[in-house]
Amino acid sequence: MIDHRLHVLRALAEHGTVTATAGALHLTPSAVSQQLRLLARDLGVELLRPEGRRVRLTPAAHVVLRHADALRAQWEAARAELAMQGSGIRGTLRLCGVSSALAALGAPAAARLREAYPQVESSLVEEESAECYRMLLADETDVALVLPGPDAPPVTDARFEQTPLLTDRQDLLVPEGHQLARPAGVELAEAAGQPWIVKKANNDTYPLVMAACTAAGFTPRITHQVKEWYAVSSLVSEGFGVCLVPRIVPLPRHAVVRVPLRGTPVPARRFLTAVRRGSADHPLVAAGLHALREAATAHTAAAEAS
Incomplete structure (x- = not known):
């Protein structure tokens, strides 16, 4: 229209x-x-x-x-x-986001929707945040799980409604036996001399790593550009470098150690939900946002209990 x-x-x-x-x-x-x-x-x-x-x-x-x-x-x-005039919540909720957010939050939210509303289906698409915003504007998705970054629209952008969902702390991932593998944690600056593993292009993680390292007073020496977490963990386990790993990401059974980071500020990813402005009251979208908030609350509670 x-x-x-x-x-x-x-x-x-x-x-x-x-x-x-x-x-x-x-x-x-x-x-x-x-x-x-x-x-x-x-x-x-x-x-x-x-x-x-x-x-x-x-x-x-x-x-x-x-x-x-x-x-x-x-x-x-x-x-x-107009959707409120119908009887009950039905249809397909389209959700996009980065892989870790879909795994930890999107999938549980979709399961909650399926249980609460049998006539609702979900469609999940993995994309980086910049593409998620484009998909929203093109009406190719209804809800996006995004990470604010240099390429993201500001929270004041009139086209979107963006709401904080989850703060996800990051740890330093090192090989077993590494000098920084200390249970009590380390300062990020202590990893300044290490080789780093992070993909630069089309990767929401890269600007977060650069910002965290800059705040710690150094520029990381990136020796390997890998994005998928299983591959990153494998390279770390073989001693090819270190990286930041979000708490929300489960680690495979590699010989790696997740080291807590101390100091201020502690690197973290802040997930937002983004929808087209005016659409948050749509019954299907509102149900999806509610399910995501429930999933985020459950994830936080589980993390604090562990």
Whole structure:
């Protein structure tokens, strides 16, 4: 119901260039340019002005975006109100997030939904946080489990409702017998001279590692770029380096030690739930958010008891 060209204009405002916008929206640059030209023609205003290799949004474009955000939120609220007219909660809840969040929170939440609402199905998709936000805007998912980072929209972004869900502390993962394998814990700065294992591209963990190490006063020397936790743990067990591992991630039976980190601040991942603004009152979305909060509470209680 909302003109898709408004979404293209919003993406251009974020990415700054037609090429970057095309990549984010999985379109060709020519398609992006054409849609924006047609939008400007239909509105009868100038939306873009060239500025070197980039384009700058005109004052009229910012007015359009402000109203576009309000229209999108109102449409989601209308869908939610219409869904309330039905009898019972039914349908498919689409949930996306990083693998560890889906395993620890998404799967238990989906199981709770299945038990409480037999007519509800769940569809879970593993993606990094930046892609989850894109999927929300493209109406390809309903709820996202995201990690705020440098590429994430701010919590004040009018297009989303973002709510804290879980704070997940991180530990230092080292091989058995390593000099830092101390049960009482270590300061992160003590790992400054170690080789590090973390994948740089398309990985929510990378900026978190860099921020934690920078706060501890050093830049990590990354020698191996691996993302999947089983592979990371295997490399650590063979002595190829160390890494930060979230508490929410169960470790395979490798010869590794999870070392608690001391000092301030202790590295942590902060999970948020994100939905399109106006959609949180939709019965299906509300049930999903409630199930996620229950799963997070249960996970925290289990972690404190262990």
